[in-house]
Amino acid sequence: MPDLSSRYALLCVGNSMMGDDGAGPRLAELCAETPLPGWTVVDGGAAPENDIGFLRELQPEHLVIVDATDMGLAPGEMRIIDENDIGEMFMMTTHNLPLTFLIQQLREDIAQITFVGIQPDVVAFYYPMSAAVEQAVNRLHQLLPALEQGLGIAPFQAEVA
Template sequence: MTDVVFTVGNVLRGDDGAGPLLAQLLDEEPAPGWTVVDGADVPENHTHHIRALAPRRLLIVDAADMELAPGEVRLIDQDSVAEQFLVTTHAIPLNFLIDSLRETVPEVLFLGIQPQDTSFYAPVTTMVREAVEAVHDRLVRGEGFEVYQNAG
């Protein structure tokens, strides 16, 4: 059994590419005990693969407008995803996806990265790139995500 990092985002929309950037970093330097699944901008198309992996823990990573400084990272509870954080680049709301995955995955966590620029064809900004690299480093070193708590 493995834990899964499930990245979400659109590489054509600037900082919304934070999730896929993390997937790329994890492909290049894997984190022990974690498998990465890049959901891109259609994460619902990858839920069957996640269920087949049967993880005990799923970490969803995506850009989320939390009204914080660009590049800020927060562990967000599921109710906050549903109530506060609208990610409009995905076909279905992430809270529906999380509800669906919770049916078979014991622990589902959502890690949001505050974007600065999600316009089409913009590059990932420096602040968001550095935040993604920090998340990658934590995963590789086997560190927890408590440092990212207290969203909102």
């Protein structure tokens, strides 16, 4: 049963059968192994829209969404992506609905939403997760408790053509 007094929620998005796209679900596993006090963790898998109702009911002060995101960076690099840029970016996605839809639905009940993208290396069926992405997931797990002080992850800067 989730702790409805949680101040923070973590929505982990991705498909663990698709190599590095499993970054989100792997983070959810890490949080199950080593829980983060004050956090409710939701493994949204490849259909995070199924968790909209639960997250809206939870009404955390701050929601962090984590997903593998092709940003043209070195594998394992993490960036905080402004929600206004998500729709404009060519985002590799294995999900049923765009993440912009998900965020718009949650925005009504959750004031602070932070989207963290992890640059994948290989996204293909039955590939293992790369070492670089596994390291990024572990680092993010360590950074999340310091959310109030800032995660220390650079914002994504789209290259101007």
